Amino acid sequence: MLSPELQSLQTRLQHAFKDSALLQRAVTHRSFSSDHNERLEFLGDSVLSLAVSDMLFRRLRDLPEGDLSRMRANLVKQDSLHRIAMRLKLSDVLRLGEGESKSGGKLRPSILADAVEALIGAVYLDGGFEPAQALVQRFFEGVDLSPEKQAAAKDAKTALQELLQGRKMRLPQYNVVSTAGAAHKQTFDVVCEIPELGLTEHGSGGSRRAAEQAAAAKLLVHLKAHNA
Amino acid sequence: MLSPELQSLQTRLQHAFKDSALLQRAVTHRSFSSDHNERLEFLGDSVLSLAVSDMLFRRLRDLPEGDLSRMRANLVKQDSLHRIAMRLKLSDVLRLGEGESKSGGKLRPSILADAVEALIGAVYLDGGFEPAQALVQRFFEGVDLSPEKQAAAKDAKTALQELLQGRKMRLPQYNVVSTAGAAHKQTFDVVCEIPELGLTEHGSGGSRRAAEQAAAAKLLVHLKAHNA
Incomplete structure (x- = not known):
């Protein structure tokens, strides 16, 4: 039963x-x-x-x-x-x-x-x-x-990288700054940094990769909004 | 039609x-x-x-x-x-x-x-x-x-590597010696060598990996037969 x-x-x-x-x-x-x-x-x-x-x-x-x-x-x-x-x-x-x-x-x-x-x-x-x-x-x-939505969700890191490469800039740097709670809960907090622009953004997620994607997505929004 | x-x-x-x-x-x-x-x-x-x-x-x-x-x-x-x-x-x-x-x-x-x-x-x-x-x-x-058959077919390279590591020997070396016919037909001929034992074997196949597996499989048979 x-x-x-x-x-x-x-x-x-x-x-x-x-x-x-x-x-x-x-x-x-x-x-x-x-x-x-x-x-x-x-x-x-x-x-x-x-x-x-x-x-x-x-x-x-x-x-x-x-x-x-x-x-x-x-x-x-x-x-x-x-x-x-x-x-x-x-x-x-x-x-x-x-x-x-x-x-x-x-x-x-x-x-x-x-x-x-x-x-x-x-x-x-x-x-x-x-x-x-x-x-x-x-x-x-x-x-x-919709492919646009999926592409956006999918590939913030790749999109960011391509955008920077298009401007002959170096790759963004990702660093895990903390893992919230017990290690096994795996909530990652990551900072993505673009040194040449003096920009950083945080992202968090259930995996390191998800956190990096979130951070990259925020930076992308930022770059596009400011046309930086 | x-x-x-x-x-x-x-x-x-x-x-x-x-x-x-x-x-x-x-x-x-x-x-x-x-x-x-x-x-x-x-x-x-x-x-x-x-x-x-x-x-x-x-x-x-x-x-x-x-x-x-x-x-x-x-x-x-x-x-x-x-x-x-x-x-x-x-x-x-x-x-x-x-x-x-x-x-x-x-x-x-x-x-x-x-x-x-x-x-x-x-x-x-x-x-x-x-x-x-x-x-x-x-x-x-x-x-x-049968798992035995599959394991044998699957993983000659890994098995060979593990066998050699178990004897503290260096990894086998694989070299493509020829590709038969036009490059696009991709029939590869590979030699696998175990320098420390002075052993070599040929293998061929439709991809480099297949040829390497074939060569490794022959060496495995050889090593097991001769308890080398």
């Missing part, structure tokens, strides 16, 4: 499991039990990739392969799955070993993102590709797939 | 296309027409990955995620798809621009491997996930999935 928490997760997923052991396993970290979610995550990773590829392929009929690949990479990356895990409140149901739990594992973006993939794998095994695809589509319902 | 060559490819694929334009597009290289196969390849790459993941997941019930991932990478890599393309005789049907064709493009492993992915994507669009999955299963029908 499912716990009330898993019942409620099932409602949020909008998928009623025929085999509820799959749901249980999908939220079980390897630190909790040998019957854990890593193989489901392996499978779910591929299901996610195909469902997202299909979505992009059909909705963006004029986009070349390279752009589709970059958009897919952006949609299936850890930060994006981490956000989905938060919406699903996975922290409430994750089963972690005591040590992992005490060190903040339930808030760790990598553990949460992996559990999202495992859930997708579990739905795939439970019902086949179609319900799993529908689940992924619900996950990305609110996401703006 | 399909050409006799495409009719016969369709027979080899064991999939009768409802929309034959998809089949046509799947064998069309970007050098031939703007209606080429790259977006189909993008989609087919994900279909292939899921079909292989599913196959490995169900057939290797005791294998941890890391081994499954390594096996998947091995099965979907270019060399493996290139072999499938040869069995399908894709060189006979590929549509390439004149320049690409003259420089041996029809035999290029990368172009052939991409066309295999595009065909998988085309079947997926034409009939959905199930026929595409069945196609992939036929492609890998003869492949020995």
